Amino acid sequence: MSGHRAADVAVIGAGLAGLTAARELTRSGHSVVVLEANERVGGRTVNVEVAPGVVADGGGQWVGPGQDHILALIDELGLATFDTHIHGRHVYLRDGRRKLFTGPIPPMSRAAFADFAQAQLRLERMARSVPVDRPWAAKRARRWDGTTFGRWIDVNTLTREARRLLTLCFTIVNGEDPHSTSLLLMLSRIASAGGIGHLIEVTGGAQETRVAGGTQLIALTIAERLGDRVVLGSPVTEVVRDGDGALVRSHRAEVRARHVIVAMAPADADRIRFTPELPVRRAALQRKWHNGTESKLFAVYDRPFWRDQGLSGMALTDLPVAGFVIDNSPPDGSLGILLTFVGTAGAGYGLTWSDEILDDPEARRAAFVADLTTIFGPRAAHPVDLLEKDWAHEPWISGCVAARAPGLTTQYTTALTDPVGRVHWASAETATRNEGYMDGAVSEGKRVAQRIAREL
Amino acid sequence: MSGHRAADVAVIGAGLAGLTAARELTRSGHSVVVLEANERVGGRTVNVEVAPGVVADGGGQWVGPGQDHILALIDELGLATFDTHIHGRHVYLRDGRRKLFTGPIPPMSRAAFADFAQAQLRLERMARSVPVDRPWAAKRARRWDGTTFGRWIDVNTLTREARRLLTLCFTIVNGEDPHSTSLLLMLSRIASAGGIGHLIEVTGGAQETRVAGGTQLIALTIAERLGDRVVLGSPVTEVVRDGDGALVRSHRAEVRARHVIVAMAPADADRIRFTPELPVRRAALQRKWHNGTESKLFAVYDRPFWRDQGLSGMALTDLPVAGFVIDNSPPDGSLGILLTFVGTAGAGYGLTWSDEILDDPEARRAAFVADLTTIFGPRAAHPVDLLEKDWAHEPWISGCVAARAPGLTTQYTTALTDPVGRVHWASAETATRNEGYMDGAVSEGKRVAQRIAREL
Secondary structure, eight states, rough: OEEEEEEEEEEEOOSSSHHHHHHHHHHHOOOOEEOOOSSSOOOTTTTTEEETEEEEEOOOOOBOOOOHHHHHHHTTTTTEEEOOOSSOOOOOOOTEEEEEEEESSSOOOOOHHHHHHHHHHHHHHHHSSOOTOOOGGGGTTTHHTTTEEEHHHHHHHOOOHHHHHHHHHHHHSSSSSSGSSSSHHHHHHHHHHHHHHHHSSSTTTTTTTEETTHHHHHHHHHHHHGGGGEOOOOOEEEEEEETTEEEEEEESSSEEEEEEESOOOOOHHHHHHEESOOOOOHHHHHHHOOOOOOOOEEEEEEEOGGGGGGOOOEEOOSSSOOOOEEEOOOTTOOSSEEEEESTTTTTTBBBBBOHHHHHHHHHHHHHHHHHHHHHHHHGGGOOSSEEEEEESSOOSOOSSSBOTTHHHHHHHHHGGGGGBBTEEEGGGGGOOSSSTTTHHHHHHHHHHHHHHHHHH | OOOOOHHHEEEOOHHHHHHHHHHHHTTTTOOOEESSSSSSSTTOOEEEHHHHEEEESSSSOBBOTOOOHHHHHHTTTOOOOEEEESSEEEEEEEETEEEOOOSSOOOOOHHHHHHHHHHHHHHHHTTTOOOTTTTSTOOOHHHHHHHHHHHHHHHHHOOOHHHHHEEEEEEEHHSHHHSHHHHHHHHHHHHHHHHHHHHHHHHTTTSSSSEEEEEEEHHHHHHHHHGGGGEEOOOEEEEEETTTTTEHHHHEEEEEEEEEESSOHHHHTSSEEESOOOOOHHHHHHOOOBBBBOOEEEEESSSSSSGGGGGEEEEOOOOOSSSSEOOOOOOOSEEEEEEEEEEEEEBBBBBBOOHHHOOOOOHHHHHHHHHHHHHHOOOGGGGGGEEEEOSSSSSSSSOSSOOOOOTHHHHHHHTTTTTBEEEEOOOOOOGGGSSSSSHHHHHHHHHHHHHHHHHH
């Protein structure tokens, strides 16, 4: 496992981008070593064991139409998918009033519905002027990158209800408060997805499909086939470049390689010392980058009891913790799992995650169960288990979802993707289509592998 | 130097905040160990040796009226100060036209002057409603924290000239493009400084005074008196908290302490593993924090020749590299040094630092000399030396100037300063007065030391 090795390509990071690149290169006959800091593969996909044989997705969870790269990979690996459970009526709870609904549109007031629709229409119209492969080239790029999506929502919605719903939806999608996210970046994602509906909807949208056995199974399956090409528990400390390639120093192995793929989010790449130093724009970009740090909370029940009541398990509410709830049960319904997202986002913007809920896991879990009981009735008061996957404290992964602060896109442009000599960058963040999604990570792993294969 | 130690207080970081705290605690009879990752003290103050006995300030450089903590410390340590050289006429160069002026206001067009004045007036009026110790409590805090200062400038100035000048001034002050800086944070700084003039002016402002021998001499003098209480080259990897205090593990020493002071910028604190984990809000804040990464470029001449021409050495221009130039010579004028700031900020916003200038040190230096020649004449074409202090590549300091992205202030509020048990936070960033300045670091070192002394 350890010691000195030589390979055509050293891959840093055994998430979906790194493993996809390693798989592609191996298939085309090149030698590869994958160095992973954690003691597991999968990066931001991780299976949380709920019961023997039952897993919940702790990180990246859904795939949907238009995500051709990840769907093809799942198929090639022989993994099974299933539809996200969305049958039945959803709960819309606001100001203490609980309404049931079907379809993608919650029963807002008429004014809020019109308001939501006009905001959506305007955002989609603005998004049409953003070239997804070069968002900084949009005519209004500087203007839109100089402000936040949250500020746009505040200024351009008229009703509290629509404003709150938009904020909630995109807090979940972005893994952070829209008041920290560049408006330009958001428009670029809307453009890439072909509209807001695709981003926030389940059926026909990016949340349509799940992977049987959990999404980490994708990485586990690839890694198993790569065998001892994957070195775990081996954080890379240094990459020394020269004319022939680079020497990659890690905890358990030193790899001499002709090309290097850094398959991590930009902020995580900053943990590596490069010799010679990275260009200023790349170095600064890594230091200014952050990802979203939201957590996932799971309430586990002996069965998905809400289905008996004709409920889907999906809910949109104004409750303290469970603002958005979705059925996260395994495909056979052998256990019932309800999922919500919780984090630092939204404080002060109408979402009401308090310091107590954020800082005290016990208080957070109690509040979650209380909310679920309000939504789904007394049966929800007695989960058999409560689990949490926290993305704010991972030692080697500084956040889960791809976020982006104002200014970054227009100031750093191609520094995100430009190779530095024979060092290449690939992660969900470098993708122009489905940026931040598992599909983006897979397409980037392929793109970089193909580029290197041409040069080897 | 190394091994196991016990102390009342372990201080992590030997910058101004950490050393001030260690000095205060030692003076009040408490035992202290200071653990510093670098092989030098000073943090973001560092002397760049220009010639034997001649230094330039590579980091924090100026002090001014209202910065009582740092001024008192300099005095107590017996260090000398001198006035920033500003005598003579300054150069204002725009669209190829070079004008000379005196006083703080460059000879803008009348329209630009009126425009600058109205923007300044409005910003100062807005700033008056921001409580500097709790900026998130301002009535319009959410609105202002949801957008950038750069966007405000773009919308609220009418002339290209005023817009560019405001952008340039605050790019220098903030160490990053205003399109990445929260408007609320900027208003809070304006409120703390008592106005924009104080922030950007030399005489009577925050750039009025320098330290003879360089600002790092402050840290060097304190550290010398602390003796072997300071352990260099000893990055802290872990802080394990318990009821009695904490065990602080570092490369060269393991310290058992009753209190811990983390005297680093929030982003740098994220390099340490805490057990038990930090509260979610604090952990997320650290991961979302970034500092400005601008560099300082120095052109060294055998003497300050511009003074012969009656020039101060200060210039405001629209040239590619030298947008702002100031005389940075030693107090005796034995050498002439001209300083500019260069970095990733400003790209695409009328400032024209190109990729080539940013990524190629040779091209950057050549462009700098070309600009200086345009400003100060042919004599400037032949510097005896060109030096650079780069803040984008420091291994243990992830940026120099305190910046702040939109959303951070209102979402994380007191997580920046709230102690976690017996772990306390002190740096230029935690200060409410003179945040981001050396004075803020010193006042925070004192504040935390006094608090701990009361508890010991």
